[in-house]
Amino acid sequence: MTIYLPIAELPVAIFSILAMGLAVGFISGMFGVGGGFLMTPLLIFTGVPPAVAVASVSPYMAASSLSGALSYWRKGMVDTTLAGVLLSGGLVGTLSGVLLFLWLRSIGQVDLAIRLSYMLLLGAIGSLMLVESVRAILRERSGAQRPVRRPGTRPLFMRLPFKMRFRRSRIYISALPVIVIGYVIGLLGAVLGVGGGFILVPALIYLLRVPTQTSVGTSLVLTLVTMAAATVLHAVANGTVDAVLALVMMIGGTVGAQFGARTGQTLKAENLRLLLGLLVLSVAVRVGAELVTAPADTFAVTVVETIR
Amino acid sequence: MSPVRHRAGAGPAWLARFAFLALALIAGVITSPARADRLVLSVSQQMVSISSSFSGAELVVFGVAETTDGAPLEDAPDVVVTVRGPAEDFTTWRKAQVLGLWVNTDSRTFIGVPAFLTVLSNRPTDEMASLTILRREQIGLSRNIFVQRVGSDFADVVPTDPFRAAFLRLQSAQGLYEENPKGVTFLAPRVFRAEVRIPGAAPIGQYQIEVKLLRNGLISATEQAHFDVRKIGFEQRVAEFALNDALLYGLAVALGSLVVGFIANILFRKE
Numbered sequence: 001m002t003i004y005l006p007i008a009e010l011p012v013a014i015f016s017i018l019a020m021g022l023a024v025g026f027i028s029g030m031f032g033v034g035g036g037f038l039m040t041p042l043l044i045f046t047g048v049p050p051a052v053a054v055a056s057v058s059p060y061m062a063a064s065s066l067s068g069a070l071s072y073w074r075k076g077m078v079d080t081t082l083a084g085v086l087l088s089g090g091l092v093g094t095l096s097g098v099l100l101f102l103w104l105r106s107i108g109q110v111d112l113a114i115r116l117s118y119m120l121l122l123g124a125i126g127s128l129m130l131v132e133s134v135r136a137i138l139r140e141r142s143g144a145q146r147p148v149r150r151p152g153t154r155p156l157f158m159r160l161p162f163k164m165r166f167r168r169s170r171i172y173i174s175a176l177p178v179i180v181i182g183y184v185i186g187l188l189g190a191v192l193g194v195g196g197g198f199i200l201v202p203a204l205i206y207l208l209r210v211p212t213q214t215s216v217g218t219s220l221v222l223t224l225v226t227m228a229a230a231t232v233l234h235a236v237a238n239g240t241v242d243a244v245l246a247l248v249m250m251i252g253g254t255v256g257a258q259f260g261a262r263t264g265q266t267l268k269a270e271n272l273r274l275l276l277g278l279l280v281l282s283v284a285v286r287v288g289a290e291l292v293t294a295p296a297d298t299f300a301v302t303v304v305e306t307i308r
Numbered sequence: 309m310s311p312v313r314h315r316a317g318a319g320p321a322w323l324a325r326f327a328f329l330a331l332a333l334i335a336g337v338i339t340s341p342a343r344a345d346r347l348v349l350s351v352s353q354q355m356v357s358i359s360s361s362f363s364g365a366e367l368v369v370f371g372v373a374e375t376t377d378g379a380p381l382e383d384a385p386d387v388v389v390t391v392r393g394p395a396e397d398f399t400t401w402r403k404a405q406v407l408g409l410w411v412n413t414d415s416r417t418f419i420g421v422p423a424f425l426t427v428l429s430n431r432p433t434d435e436m437a438s439l440t441i442l443r444r445e446q447i448g449l450s451r452n453i454f455v456q457r458v459g460s461d462f463a464d465v466v467p468t469d470p471f472r473a474a475f476l477r478l479q480s481a482q483g484l485y486e487e488n489p490k491g492v493t494f495l496a497p498r499v500f501r502a503e504v505r506i507p508g509a510a511p512i513g514q515y516q517i518e519v520k521l522l523r524n525g526l527i528s529a530t531e532q533a534h535f536d537v538r539k540i541g542f543e544q545r546v547a548e549f550a551l552n553d554a555l556l557y558g559l560a561v562a563l564g565s566l567v568v569g570f571i572a573n574i575l576f577r578k579e
Contacts (some may be wrong), residue, residue, distance in 0.1 A: 007546070059562060231558055236558055
């Protein structure tokens with residue numbers, strides 16, 4: 001059964017889009033990531049033009065992250081103060097990211113630069129998470145004592161001025177590193193065209209020592225706000241948001257996010273980190289494989305977008 | 309850079325031929341009964357309307373070939389039906405290995421070429437007439453003109469150009485370009501029909517149908533018709549809303565997505 005997409009101007013198989021939404025929504029709810037980095041390539045693979053795919057994934061991510069965030073909210077696993085401070089840095093980061101992107105495009109070969117940095121960044125984060133979580137699991141197995149954190153052993157950046165108490169995260173640290181992290185996520189998100197959740201979650205866990213589940217819940221809230229804003233921006237700037245496509249994805253995605261969030265909350269923190277590490281690493285491998293393996297067809301045709 | 313083939317054809321050779329033809333035609337008009345033929349066309353649908361269940365359509369072009377003086381067509385004529393969709397610009401990219409990485413290294417942009425192109429005929433177009441005439445009349449998929457920017461010039465290139473060949477191959481794989489040498493069938497010696505398949509991803513806009521009648525390797529009649537591919541009902545309203553009230557549309561979609569997310573959460577709240 002197919003349904004015609006009014007903006008993309010082509011029919012798609014409705015059940016395969018639903019299934020894609022469900023699967024990506026599950027991952028989204030479990031790890032607190034938007035899932036755009038998985039959903040966009042899947043849509044392009046089914047024949048949706050890239051411009052429409054990127055823009056229509058935003059409302060989908062807003063819906064599934066709200067669905068997931070509410071579940072974490074009820075369990076008290078969302079730190080709104082932390083989300084607010086991150087967002088203040090994130091907005092400035094998004095703006096500079098858009099400007100950086102325009103500059104990179106003007107000097108050419110932006111595509112290659114983005115792919116390479118993407119791969120290296122994700123590869124590094126993924127490997128670090130993997131190693132750390134495997135160690136934590138092994139330590140647990142051997143029954144060894146967890147090393148006790150003492151206030152004095154905190155890194156310098158947490159002891160900077162403008163200290164704030166983030167109650168839900170059980171941390172009392174300077175607001176400056178939080179704003180910087182928000183800024184970097186906003187910057188990367190705008191340049192790489194992703195929500196940045198899969199960078200934010202590890203950053204919160206490892207840099208700010210926020211509990212794993214609270215990191216996931218807070219990241220979902222951030223994804224929700226940025227993606228709702230991105231929907232409006234894409235609609236105004238490019239006119240490529242397909243409401244029908246987004247709705248079909250959403251129905252699958254919100255349901256998937258529910259199951260994902262539930263599964264995520266029942267998992268042990270280190271197991272969750274292990275899985276997220278594997279996911280991030282596999283995306284890095286996929287991007288890398290795309291760059292080094294010979295394509296099936298060395299030619300490709302794209303429609304030249306008419307600028308409104 | 310590939311050698312450039314100009315739109316008009318192969319130069320003085322065809323010019324001489326054309327002059328000869330013109331003379332022969334004038335002489336013919338004066339001395340013998342008219343040999344010019346006429347085509348009458350009818351398209352099964354004036355409009356292909358796209359609703360939510362649209363996944364492609366089929367149109368039938370009916371045609372009658374007749375001589376203007378009513379005399380029968382002595383020899384079996386050839387019929388070529390060419391359907392061209394709205395014009396768009398396309399870029400063909402070529403990937404190559406640079407330092408072990410596959411990256412887009414080269415591209416050609418085709419300007420104002422049909423986004424949909426179908427060539428239907430009663431037998432392979434190569435057999436119908438001389439190459440000169442086929443090229444001049446743009447008969448056959450690969451003999452249609454695909455304008456590229458070549459340096460500072462706009463021109464078509466030779467058919468063997470790798471970018472041009474790849475463009476035709478990829479568009480055909482998408483079902484947007486097609487050539488069918490058995491696409492025209494004769495119902496009676498002078499009555500023919502041709503089926504035009506419109507894929508689900510067909511571009512929106514006006515489609516031109518051009519039918520050429522050939523006799524003894526010469527064009528004896530040409531006729532044109534057209535039809536529209538258009539969105540109707542809900543699909544049309546969504547597209548117009550997105551175009552005319554972009555901000556409101558964006559806000560509506562964003563709000564809608566929040567409502568969907570909220571409802572889903574409520575539904576699953578109680579185990």
